[in-house]
Each structure stands twice: as C-alpha cells, then as structure tokens.
Amino acid sequence: MKKGLLLFLLTCLSLALMGQPKVKVVTSLSDLAEFTRVIGGDRVEVDNLVRGSQNPHYIDVKPSYMMKLKSAQAFVIIGMQLELWAPQIIDGSRNANLLVIDCSKYVHKMEVPGTKLDASAGDVHPFGNPHYWLDPENIRFVLQGICEGLAKLSPHDQEYFQSNMDSYLERLAQKIGEWKTIMAPLRGKKLVTYHTSFSYFAERFGLHIVGYVEPKPGIPPTPSHSTELISLMREAGVKVIGLEQYYEDNTPLHIAETTGATVVRLSTSVGGLEGTDDYIRLMDHNVRSLATALQ
Ligand SMILES: [Zn+2]
Known part of the structure; x- marks a missing residue:
C-alpha cells in the first residue's frame, strides 16, 4: 500500500473516530432547546438562554449572551417579538454569519392586531400572540422550522434530522390523542388567565378564556x-x-377569594414548574391540572 494512501485512510479513520464537528446552536427558550436536541441528536451542541422559570418577555441582557451568539452558527427563537431583547443580543454578537431560525414561520398566528398599532396600549404582542407552542399541534411547525435551519448548516445530516423529527412527532401524536380525550368533556368551559399565554391552548381544546388578570398584555x-x-x-x-x-x-x-375561584399554577415552558422537565410532561401537567380544576 502506498504511503500516501495509508496516510489518507488513517486521516479518515481518525476523523470518523473524533466525529464530525457539531453544529453550535443557541436557543432562546428551554422548549426550543429540547426540540433542537430532539432533531439534532448528537450532531448539535445546544446552549439555552432563558430558564423555564423566567418570564421570557423580559430578561436582563448579559454580555455573556452576546458571547454565546458570537460563537454560534444558529439562534433558534419563538419570534413574533416574544423575545423583545433578541435584536439587542444579535446585534451585540457581531456575528454576520449567524442563522436566525424563527420558529413562528409556519405557524397560523392568532390575535394579530389590525393595521394601526396603539402604542399607548403597551401591548407586548405587536405581531400577534407568540405563545403558539402551547398548542401541541403547532409543534410540527416548530420542528419543521428547526429541521430546515439545521439542514442548511449541515446538509449531509438532513435525513438524520428528518427521521429524528418524524419519530418525535409520532410519539407526540399519541400524547395529543390522550390530551384531547381528557379535555373533550370540558369543551366550552370558561376560565381566566393572568397573561394571554394560553390562547392557542384554549383554541385547541375548546376552552373559553373570558378575561385576564393583566389589563393588557404586559401591563401589571x-x-x-x-x-x-x-x-x-x-x-x-x-x-x-x-x-x-x-x-x-x-x-x-x-x-379567587372574592369570586370563589381556584388558582391553578400552569407552566408555559419546559422546566417552569417541578415535574415539567420536558415538553410532554409540561403539557401533561397543564392538561391534567386544568382538567381537574374545571371539572
Ligand atoms: Zn406574551
């Protein structure tokens, strides 16, 4: 065997042993971190910014967030200005090659304001309600966006990403069936929430949200x-x-005391409450807690 060929084979072998360099991704929310790991598997390295227990509309922008984006290839966000702070860290990262994956791309949007925005309203949702990931049927659109984005950065892994997505969606579809069965007898039931986080959830399961503790989204x-x-x-x-x-x-x-109502703690993000450390458990928690309270 020629020396050159042997060297080439050894190089190939060592590259295969070391593995391909992973795609470096930063996600805004813990939910997106989970979905990116689900699709990317061992081909991605995910770093997340906002913890499940934090209010994602407002976070203190730290210089470390910009540093994370500086060395990342992609930034996965909910979009629709949920992350009001995202432009600041994207600009601050000075990463001209950063791919921003906006997961709202394929989602049918709710509560989109008319042509004229009333700035005095203080509405934190100027492009419509961004809490679409709490409708489990929307997750396939979220995954589709992530899958496409990752495939742009690592085209030869496209089939791998696609097959990871398909198996997760299969598992999720089974759970969606369970959640629909639990919620079916509660169609038309009324509730109030603090913020407009559950519009998509309520629409999916036929609940009627009649009011909010906030006078307007984002106003205490x-x-x-x-x-x-x-x-x-x-x-x-x-x-x-x-x-x-x-x-x-x-x-x-x-x-609640004045009206004889019950307060139910719900979580809008993975890890937001105990026992909600992945998306399926998060939905399990919200569905079961609401079903028990509304019965
Ligand atoms: Zn909101």
Missing part, C-alpha cells in the same frame, strides 16, 4: 381592572384562574 394588574374582572367572572360563573409560573399570585389569589 390595576385595582380598577381587577374589580371589572371580578364582576365579569361572577356574571360568567368562572371558577378557575390559570396562573403562569413566573407571575405573582397576590392579585389572582385576591380575585
């Missing part, structure tokens, strides 16, 4: 709004307040 509760909400809940006979993991419970507990 006011006494006058709480008084209005109390009358509304009395009139409509609402007995459940869904409370996202990162909001204070003083106002909801006060409203």
